[in-house]
Amino acid sequence: MAQVDYTTQVQPIFYNHCLGCHVSINGSGALELDSYEYLMQGDSNNGPAVVPFNADSSLLYRVLLRDSVIVPNEPICCRMPKNADPLTNEQQTIIFNWINEGAIGPTVAVEEDESFNSSSSLNVYPNPFNNTIKISYRMNKPGLTYILIFDILGKKIKTIPGKNQSDAIQSFFWNGTDDFDQTVSGGLYLIGIKSSGRIERIEKVLYIK
DSSP states (O other), rough: OOOOIIIIIIEEEEEEETTSSGGGTTTOOSOOSSSSSHHHEEETTTSSSSSSTTTGHHHHHHSSSOOOOOOTSSOOSSSSSSTTTOOOOOOOOOHHHHHHHOOOOOOSOOOOOOOTTTOOEEESSSSSSSEEEEEEEEESSSEEEEEEEETTSSEEEEEEEEEEEEEEEEEEOSSBBBBTTTBSSEEEEEEEETTTTEEEEEEEEEEOO
């Protein structure tokens, strides 16, 4: 089954059913649904409105269910959209699957080299992580390597110099900081291995603060 696409499948649901209230110009609380960035920044009294990889814990999905819900510490006692027909089962499933796939945004400007030999590997542990993550990789060709870390919009936030690669496993650690040693915000990040000018392996990781 193909991964849910935010731009063509998720955002149109918000446009058609939610923006009457949840748009920045209306000042409808913290949750604004007129862009991916606003959605992922939106907090509730229970934390982020979207918890990547966990739709059942995401307020955004819970309030869409057909039966009325009681959300602790929230001024919500019924489903959304408010005073309107509920979303169809298909629309709810789209949002459910999108969150469980990692709540990927519309533009991730990182491309993996599909021609790279599959015998190479990249492993990250633990994932999700909340302090430090171990990045281990093995490349099957010589050359200087770099670990590159991107946010979900494809902006590079961290470069970790590797080594002149031999056919052996290399391990490094990332502590959730950027190139200026500033701690990044929690969320989804992409870890890639760059060799010979190409990004040849990518893994998604969830940083929980």
